Structure formats: structure tokens, C-alpha cells
Amino acid sequence: MNSTPNHDLINVEEQFMDGFKTEPEKAAEEHLFDAAGSVMTVGDMAIPFAKRHTWPLVVELENLLSCEECDQLIQLSGDRMKRSKISSDRVVNQMRTSSGMFFEESENDLIHTIEKRLAKMMNVPIEHAEGLQVLKYTPGQEYKAHHDYFLPTSKAASNNRISTMVVYLNEVEEGGETYFPELNISITPQKGSAVYFEYFYSDEELNKQTLHGGAPVFKGEKWVATQWMRRKSVR
Ligand SMILES: O=C(O)CCC(=O)C(=O)O
Numbered sequence: 178m179n180s181t182p183n184h185d186l187i188n189v190e191e192q193f194m195d196g197f198k199t200e201p202e203k204a205a206e207e208h209l210f211d212a213a214g215s216v217m218t219v220g221d222m223a224i225p226f227a228k229r230h231t232w233p234l235v236v237e238l239e240n241l242l243s244c245e246e247c248d249q250l251i252q253l254s255g256d257r258m259k260r261s262k263i264s265s266d267r268v269v270n271q272m273r274t275s276s277g278m279f280f281e282e283s284e285n286d287l288i289h290t291i292e293k294r295l296a297k298m299m300n301v302p303i304e305h306a307e308g309l310q311v312l313k314y315t316p317g318q319e320y321k322a323h324h325d326y327f328l329p330t331s332k333a334a335s336n337n338r339i340s341t342m343v344v345y346l347n348e349v350e351e352g353g354e355t356y357f358p359e360l361n362i363s364i365t366p367q368k369g370s371a372v373y374f375e376y377f378y379s380d381e382e383l384n385k386q387t388l389h390g391g392a393p394v395f396k397g398e399k400w401v402a403t404q405w406m407r408r409k410s411v412r
């Protein structure tokens with residue numbers, strides 16, 4: 178009888194923990210984000226946060242970016258906007274109707290400063306950070322409920338995403354909340370604030386519960402910057 182050796186089964190936990198956790202078995206049962214307390218200090222910034230859900234972890238953060246940083250990101254990305262493309266094969270479809278762009282990794286001082294702060298907050302080395310993405314939604318535009326990680330059938334899944342930080346760059350006049358239908362959570366955009374969630378759990382059911390979307394904007398514009406982290410280095 179033919180038996181297929183398991184040579185393609187890799188220990189993903191061990192692989193991605195390499196470099197930022199020392200006890201893979203234990204860490205697999207823990208959160209990436211250090212959600213103890215209610216304020217995190219990064220450099221000279223004190224960033225208040227509140228846990229909105231524990232398993233899977235969803236955290237709301239305040240004042241992650243200054244007003245000036247938000248304005249600069251909007252200004253810098255404005256000219257470079259294209260109709261958003263989604264998924265690893267970059268197909269434009271009706272899932273996401275906003276416009277978007279990616280910054281190059283650490284492409285200027287502002288981006289590098291923001292990336293470093295986000296990596297510190299997210300507790301993942303900056304080498305695991307994708308280029309920062311900026312999205313702009315106008316009235317009627319939305320991002321339907323989705324998962325940020327890639328399906329196992331996708332090529333990108335070999336170094337999959339593990340966590341997300343969505344930073345709000347402006348206040349939306351009406352609509353545009355980020356919602357988690359499985360967790361009954363809805364977050365109203367506030368300039369400089371953010372929502373964080375992670376989906377690296379060994380329990381796939383927890384990962385699935387991070388389903389989320391950007392509700393349609395009814396009035397005004399909505400601008401967000403999204404930072405995705407990967408299991409392994411991407412830069
Ligand atoms: O716009 C939002 O509220 C959500 C954005 C999002 O889900 C993403 O960038 O992956």
C-alpha cells in the first residue's frame with residue numbers, strides 16, 4: 178500500500194514565533210498583543226486602549242497617530258489612489274468599492290516612524306510588516322465582511338497574515354463603522370484612533386470569528402490606514 182510521507186506538514190507555530198516568542202507551545206495559546214493594563218507607552222506617546230473582545234482578541238486604541246500624521250498620510254496617498262484591488266491575485270470586485278494604495282516599506286521618515294510604532298504596539302518585528310495601505314471611501318462605498326488572512330489554497334498563505342491594525346485618519350460624518358458580525362462589535366471611526374485584531378490562533382474557529390467589514394459611508398469621506406503583519410519576515 179502506498180503511504181504519503183508528511184514531509185509537507187510544517188510546524189507553523191514554531192516557524193512564525195521564531196524571533197519574537199520563546200515558548201512556541203505556550204505562545205500558541207496566548208495573545209500576540211499585550212492587552213494587560215489600559216495604556217501602552219511607545220517613545221513619548223501614551224496610547225490608551227480598551228479590550229472589546231478576548232477570544233479572538235479585539236482592541237480599540239486611542240491617539241495612535243497624531244492629527245498631523247493623519248493629515249500627512251491622507252495628503253501623501255491622495256495622489257496615488259487607484260480603485261482598490263483585493264486578495265492576493267489583485268482582482269477588482271464588488272467586495273471592496275473604496276480606492277486604495279500601498280506605501281513602499283519605510284518609504285519616507287513619516288512612514289518609517291508610523292511603521293515602527295505600529296510594530297511595537299502589535300508586538301511583531303517590523304520585518305514582518307507589509308507596506309502600509311491607505312483606503313478612501315466616499316458615500317456608498319464599503320468593504321463587505323471578509324477575513325484578512327489568505328485561504329490555504331492561496332500562494333500567499335505560506336507566509337500568512339496574523340494580525341491587523343486599522344487606523345482611522347478622519348472622522349466620518351455618517352456611516353463607515355468597522356463591524357465584526359460574529360462578535361457583535363461595531364467601531365466608530367475617530368481621527369487617530371484604531372482597531373486591532375489577531376487571527377494566528379491554533380483554534381481555527383477563533384480565526385474565523387475575526388470576520389469584519391467597513392460599513393457603507395453615508396455622508397462625508399472615510400480614510401483608513403491598515404497595517405497587516407505576516408508570520409514570517411517580508412522585508
Ligand atoms: O475600513 C474598515 O473599516 C475596514 C478595513 C479593512 O477591513 C481592511 O483594510 O482590511
Ligand SMILES: [Fe+2]
Pocket residue numbers: 323324325341389
Ligand atoms: Fe480587513
